[in-house]
Amino acid sequence: MDALASLTRDLVSIPSHDDESTAGEYIASWLRDHTDARVTRDDHGNVIARKGRGDESLALVGHHDVVPPDESQVDADGEYIVEEREDRLYGRGAADMKGCVAAAMLAFRDADPAGELVFASFVGEEQGGVGCQAAIEDGFAPDYAVVGEGSTGYSAPGTTDVAVAHKGRRGSTIVAEGAAAHASEPEAGANAIYRATDAVDVVRDLDFPETSVLGHEMSGSVAITEIDGGSAWNVIPERCEVTVDERTVPGERAPLDRVEAIEGVTWRVDQDLPPMACGDADFADAVLDAATAAQAATPEHVVKPHATDAGWLAQAGTDCVIVGAAEPGEAHTADESVSLAVVERCRDIYEAVAESWPSE
Template sequence: MTELVDLTERLVAIPSHEDATAAGDAIETWLRAETDARVDRDAVGNVLAYRETTDEPAGDTLALVGHHDVVPPADRQTTGEGVDGEYVVERRDGRLRGRGTADMKGALAACLLAFRDATPPAGRTLAFASFVGEEDGGVGARHAIGEGFAPDRAIVAEGSTGYSAPGVTDVAVAHKGRRGSTLVASGTAAHASEPEAGANAIYRASDAIDIVRGLDAPAATVRGESVTGSLAVTLVSGGETWNVIPERCEVTVDERTVPGDRADLGRVEGTVTGVEWTVDQDLPPMACEDADFADAALAVAREVHAGRGLDDASTADSPEHVVKPHATDAGWLASAGTACLICGAAEPGQAHTDTESVGIDVLERCQRIYRGICERAV
């Protein structure tokens, strides 16, 4: 436990919301000191490492994947003025508290130790990747993929604890994506006393919104688990002053996509005069199509849980295959052909908060799960 907690505390203390270089340096240094892996640092700051079997031809590559950038800390989470100081990390009540403990330097530390300690089956290459820019649309993952990072399978160490039951570390076989769109309604300005002389962009936007409200949300099924997306107008902006017919109105649409299905937003552009649809962000969903991998990972998670020796059945429930609602770097990897699963220590409601924390016992469990998956033949 001490090594895992100490490594987590060391990584969490390093600021990485604006510049993740120092955190990447620490990870790279640890890998070079603690393993005989081939370690690479790419042009954007990703840290990649490979442990290759020397006496057997490479059969498959399994990667443990995380990220070392974080969202900006709250004032209480830093020792300096504003958000400029070293991050505060506290060990209290069986938990580590501070920015990045849950999302996701704790799980990253567990990945590092599992990567070092695992004895993989003959012919398997173990890979480790810690990306930058996950919180900024997958900048690091997209760069690495573009440069040839293509493991056959990957465990992405985002949070999956507490989905099927409190305290249970589940295995997510799918997650939603996020497509952010803007509908721009254009009209013709006129004095409000003569509205018929113009074309009201807000009215056109309202017609577009009515169509959005009538669209079906996307839905899919992955490994028997239902994945249901959503569609919502989240922002409307139009008009300049009280006595002018508006000539422009913008509508922001948040859509949570699912594997293989999306809402038909293009219908708006083709139906309402003067409305254009543009996509501002498109984070892909993820679905694991490798049933053997999904089942093997779940078996490991269940074995680790069963070995905890807990008497309280309410906290010793068996892990399940679940669906994660949030987009992660697994979406980019899956889109490039990697079979991905998500398994990690963070619980719902912990990431990106000013009270962010993670259970030390859950980090230990994740370390054992990661090592077990690395050692399990699929």
């Protein structure tokens, strides 16, 4: 526990919201000093290490970038404040997700792997997974992956579960265009806000996408979250934009392009973070067995609501599950923290999976 707490503290203390390079160099140097693995830090800043041999590979995956800290989480010199209280470590990135990066580093060091074992810590996860995407484009393609995002507290408080799927997010914009006119003569123009509200009605009537992953039902959602239109109180608006937040499920998308049947309305996709679904039930069960052995509670296969780098990996052909210490509501907050005991549990799970999977 002392080694893990110290390593986690070191990682959390390194600012990495604007520039991940110092954190990445620390991770790469630690792996070179403490393992005989083949360690690389690519042109994007991702840290990847490999050891063991085999026809199939298992990756322990995390990211070392964080969202910008709250002002209470930095000192006068701009350094991150890290505190330990009652077996919890407080600081930006403790939960999301440097605690589990540290757990994966130690598990990678100590495991006698059943096949090729890969450690990967990516940059840019908080910017839509740009580091993971770049690594995939460069050929990163493990057969299996355990991604260390939060999976604790889903089935019961304090229980570290195994997420076999998560939702994605597609953010898009509906653009309605019309023709300006004086508001005293509305028939002389074409009201873009009216066209936009007609499009909103189409969105409201759409069914949410649904699917099933390893027996777990998943339902997406579609919501209008912003609207912006008009230029003055006495001018018929010639343009209006509507923001749509869609939570996607594997293999399904809401037919938002239907809004383009309305005159003057177009639709564009601004962001599309893919969902994840584990396609190998045996792998999911093997990780659940390791999670069960590591704790007194009885973990379950669960579904996460949030997109992670597991979505990009799954889209590229890697069978993924998610096992991590963070609990719902811990990440991205002014008092972000992580239980060191649960981080230690995750380390045990990662090491057990590495030594048993791929199975013979």
